Amino acid sequence: MFLVGILCAGCGGQDAVEFTGQRAWQYLNAQCDFGPRPPGSAAHNETVRFIAGHLKNQGAHVTLQRFEKRDPYSDRTLELINIIGSFSTEADRRVLLAAHYDTRPWADQEETDSLRLLPIIGANDGASGVAVLLEIADLLGEQTPKGLGVDLVFFDGEDYGKDGDLEHFLLGSKYFAANLGGYRPVCGILLDMVGAKDAQILQEANSLSRAGDLTTELFRRAQELGLDVFVARRGEAVYDDHVPLILAGIPVVDLIEFPYAYWHTLEDTPDKCSPETLRQVGVLLTDFLYNFSF
Numbered sequence: 319m320f321l322v323g324i325l326c327a328g329c330g331g332q333d334a335v336e337f338t339g340q341r342a343w344q345y346l347n348a349q350c351d352f353g354p355r356p357p358g359s360a361a362h363n364e365t366v367r368f369i370a371g372h373l374k375n376q377g378a379h380v381t382l383q384r385f386e387k388r389d390p391y392s393d394r395t396l397e398l399i400n401i402i403g404s405f406s407t408e409a410d411r412r413v414l415l416a417a418h419y420d421t422r423p424w425a426d427q428e429e430t431d432s433l434r435l436l437p438i439i440g441a442n443d444g445a446s447g448v449a450v451l452l453e454i455a456d457l458l459g460e461q462t463p464k465g466l467g468v469d470l471v472f473f474d475g476e477d478y479g480k481d482g483d484l485e486h487f488l489l490g491s492k493y494f495a496a497n498l499g500g501y502r503p504v505c506g507i508l509l510d511m512v513g514a515k516d517a518q519i520l521q522e523a524n525s526l527s528r529a530g531d532l533t534t535e536l537f538r539r540a541q542e543l544g545l546d547v548f549v550a551r552r553g554e555a556v557y558d559d560h561v562p563l564i565l566a567g568i569p570v571v572d573l574i575e576f577p578y579a580y581w582h583t584l585e586d587t588p589d590k591c592s593p594e595t596l597r598q599v600g601v602l603l604t605d606f607l608y609n610f611s612f
């Protein structure tokens with residue numbers, strides 16, 4: 319057994335990193351401690367500093383992609399920021415991992431009018447995907463996958479639109495997709511609402527129809543790895559940050575639990591989440607980055 323360990327270390331050690339979920343759990347709580355994080359809030363600024371600082375500490379090349387959008391619901395201008403952390407910038411073959419970090423300004427799925435005006439904490443819807451990507455950044459800081467560049471993209475303004483106003487959802491990913499330049503990752507994975515206790519993540523329908531091979535492969539690997547959060551069954555189609563990227567020609571799979579019982583309510587709080595769900599999602603992503611052939 320000792321000899322095997324030495325041989326593995328000598329052959330590149332692609333399995334040396336381990337996603338435990340413990341750090342992701344801390345990062346989920348740290349974001350929620352800032353309070354609700356809609357665009358324009360002090361907590362939103364704090365979140366930008368938190369994510370960008372974390373990425374820099376792990377050796378990523380960090381870009382803040384700033385843009386403005388007229389706020390359709392007030393007379394102010396929204397200042398929005400996508401945060402991009404790139405590892406192995408010299409690598410031509412790249413993959414994109416993404417999540418949104420903004421939280422919904424209104425709990426519009428609440429029962430009463432007064433509650434519907436309040437902003438949500440977004441433990442699952444916002445913090446969970448970011449938390450997994452920040453622990454992934456820790457692993458990338460320890461060891462990058464051979465010959466593969468990884469871009470962690472944290473979108474702003476995903477959850478800004480009022481009910482039915484699709485134009486004002488996905489602000490960050492729409493801007494990112496419209497300004498790709500020469501950027502052409504092989505594929506991508508989006509995380510959204512990946513932290514609930516006893517989560518059941520189905521195959522999101524847009525992912526199945528537009529990035530079917532990758533969707534099928536990820537769920538097959540999840541089963542092999544014993545990750546029972548993932549259920550290889552067709553789920554609902556969700557209008558999420560992968561859609562602008564798919565329309566720009568990048569196959570992106572959305573790992574999302576939808577519907578979610580506390581979605582867009584004041585009850586979307588850390589006590590409804592679990593480190594075990596974050597761990598399972600992170601283990602699948604780690605396998606994808608370090609063992610997948612692109």
Ligand SMILES: [Zn+2]
Pocket residue numbers: 422443477582
């Ligand atoms: Zn949402």
